[in-house]
Amino acid sequence: MEKVYYSISEVAALLKMNLSNLRFYEKEFKQLKPKRNDKGTRFYSKDDIQLLKQIKYLIDDKKLTLDGVRQQLNEKKDAIQKQQELVERLKLIKTQLLGIVKELN
Template identity: 30%
Template sequence: MTRDIPDRIFYRIKDVSIITGLKPHVLRYWEHEFKDIKPLKSPKGQRLYKRKDLDIILTIKNLLYEKKFTIDGAKKYLSSQKKLFDEIREELTDIVKLLNKGESH
């Protein structure tokens, strides 16, 4: 259902709207509801979304529209995924330290 996403540094709200199929007012509302959506603002005040923002928006859209999560449910799900990711990253960092320590002996 998602279109091919052009490879850019920034996407304007109109571009994100076209790519995601979401109206700009929905995107603006989600910015207030989901703290991980953090578009930059151009000197003229235009929202500039990064690819990470776009990926988060597509994930939220899937949770809300396909999986029928509530907004609070989607927030909890995203928070739990972030915690899991952080735990895995910490474990991998510890493993790398152990491997590096073993190489020095």
């Protein structure tokens, strides 16, 4: 059974990001609003994680500025998600192919 909410540490590990980057993106992107408990601890939903994946993709892979990311998120949410999913699939295929090449050698 999948979790409904994830801690900031779990999200950072899942996305291979620093905690400080997650906090920074929360301040920079109004769409990112993790839930908080009474102590202020952040809890990220699956939608929050998907949004973070899109932000990471636009910054790391597409090399967009923060303003560019904001614009893309506002204009092309579905297209970004499809591109990001395609890139993830291609990276997985690359990893699998490299494993096959390694086994053949």
